[in-house]
Amino acid sequence: MSGSLLESARSALEEIEALEVLAVDTLGQKPSGAKASMEQQGTLKNVVEGMTAAASTLGALHDDIGGTFGGEVAKMRGVGVFTNFYGALKETREYYARHGATAAIGQQQASSQAAVARAKRVETKFSGEETWGKYLDLSARHREFCNLPNAPVDLDYVTYLRHLGSKPFSTHVAESKKTHGGYVRYAAAMDAYLTDFWARTQPLVPLEPLLAEPLRAFEKSYAEKNQTNGEALDLRTFRTVESLEALGLDRLKRALQALGMKCGGDVKARAARLFSVRGVPVDKIDAKLKTKKRAREEPTVDRKYRTLLNDARVDALLDHLRPVLDATTRRAERKLTRTKDEIDAEARDEEFGIVQAAPEEEESDDEDPLDAPLYNPKNLPLGWDGRPIPYWLYKLHGLDQEFKCEICGDASYWGRRAFDQHFNEWRHSHGMRCLRIPNSAHFHGVTKMDDAVALWEQLQERHEAEAFKAERDEEYEDSDGNVLNRATYEDLARQGML
Structure with missing residues (x-):
């Protein structure tokens, strides 16, 4: 019974129907708070994956590559259909007679219930700073950036977030410094974090199609800027060194690069070096004429390419995550003017949702006032509520x-x-x-x-002037009880007047 392909097809169809019902119920719920919203998206992602797996199983059965499924269908029609039916019925009764009545309870619904249970199991994790995907947690990246060579050590977290939002990530560090190990790790960590954050907060939106166009533009730009293969010359068409010299420095350099040879020196040295290998196979060229930096520079070139690729990915990711980055910046600014209790209260409201609004208010499509753009033409500081403080208080x-x-x-x-x-x-x-x-x-x-x-x-x-000096501050007393300083006492003693 359990091995029947028809039963497997029926079970797959039942799973799809059960998951469709779950999807409708999930979409009909209005989440309150960031946590409920993330759980809803995670459930829908699991529903899509479960339906895709069940449809794939059903498609494989209908393809019937081995012909087994067609054989079972043939038994249900044509000559001997009743004989086959009663034979299957007998096998079913014998199966449940051996396994008892408990095996029959919910047998038809067990598969669909398991699929629904798997879809409802959402295990997405967020840090406390991320507040269930509402904000970015870039504190670790901020520390890594401040530890880079020549980076401003006094760059605070809010200013760092503003830099990320105001100019491209690839312009934060000069390109000549991007092969440093610290920056390579920093760019790779930023790319990995933003990619993971997107997968956790947008489980229904694949990332790679969004990055395809920016990455194609990067590959094209990188290829144009890094032409290092050169252009080979047919040396058989040149009879003398002077004929090669007429090509000029740049053309000789590209020809030498194509052969992997040293390309330094003036035009005569380059032409003579190139003419010396006329008719010599590339693998037979003297090692002294070949560049020795090639083997050492290759890892650096690969590292630079990977780092620039990470920069391009981060720029594209930050562009798609712009609303989240702006909300993170505003939240970091608000935290500077709030107490710990106010920050904790805001985190609870954002995670579990504020008190349920009236029915007519629930239908409002207004955005969260905390995330709405602030009208602040005078650039006033933000108060405890995240809004600009009054101008009179600003002047006071x-x-x-x-x-x-x-x-x-x-x-x-x-x-x-x-x-x-x-x-x-x-x-x-x-x-x-x-x-x-x-x-x-x-x-x-x-x-x-x-x-x-x-x-x-x-x-x-002043300290030196007020410091204790023996000649000036030591005091002596004569036989009559008069108090004298050291200089006066010694002067009178020398004159015998004491």
Whole structure:
């Protein structure tokens, strides 16, 4: 019974119908919160995969390559149909007589129920910072970028996110620095993370078709910029070295590159080197004439290609994930002005959804106000609710006043409060250490390096002047009880006046 191909076909059709019902029920639900939305998409992905597998099984049965399925169908028609039917019925009764009644319970629905259970099993994982796919978690990539050579060590996370959103990823580091091992690992890790994030948040949208066009453009651009194979010459048509010299430096260089030979020197040296191998097979050319850098440069060329390919993929991925990146940047800015309790409350609301709205409000297609573009023409700071603070409050706290500190690398601080606080922060302390000056209260309010050095010298002179000196500060007492300093006492003693 269990081995019947007709039963397998019936079971596959039943699985498809059960999964169709599950898909309709899932699409009819309106998810509340990011978690429910991701679970819905994961379920739909499993439904599509389950239906595809069942349809593939059904198609293989209908193809009937071995002819077994056709034989079973033939038994159900034509001469002897009743004999075959009662024979199959007898086998079925004997099967359940051996295995008991429990085997018959739900036998027809077991396969479809298992398919539905598999479809509902969603195991997509997100970090707490990602909030079920609503935001990106690029903190690890930020640390890797700050550890690259010549990277700004004081680049904070919000500024890093703004750079990712304002200019292409491939322009963040000079191309000459992209063969460094640290950047190779950084670009590969960024590509792997964004690819994995897309697969987890968009399970129903394949990524490769979206990247096909940008990658074709990259391959074309890379091929145009890296023509290294050269163009071979038919040396049999040249009778003298002078005839080769007439081709010029560039054409001789390409011909030497095509043979894998050294291409340095002036036009006469190149022509003589090329003419010396006239009529010599490529594999017989003297090793002294061939370039020795080829074997060592090949890994570097491959590494550069892989890194530039990762850059192109990351640019395309960030372009498709632009709304998520913008939402991540806005959230990072909001976190700078919120307490831990407010941040935790927002995370709970985003994960499980805010309180259910009234029926007429549920039908509204308005976007989440936190993710809507902010109208902020004066570039005001964001408040605890993620919206720009009132302009009167902005003026009250003096946030329109800019204070620059040369010791901090000409960093700008907006508002007196932020300016006063920065003297105790790490950036100012680091600048003072570079000047070999202690960051004490004497230097509060000093922002110029020359002023800090001059004040430090003045403090040292004052300290030296106030330091204890034996000739001046030691005191003596004569026989009459008069207190004298050391210089006066010794002067009177020499004159015998004590």
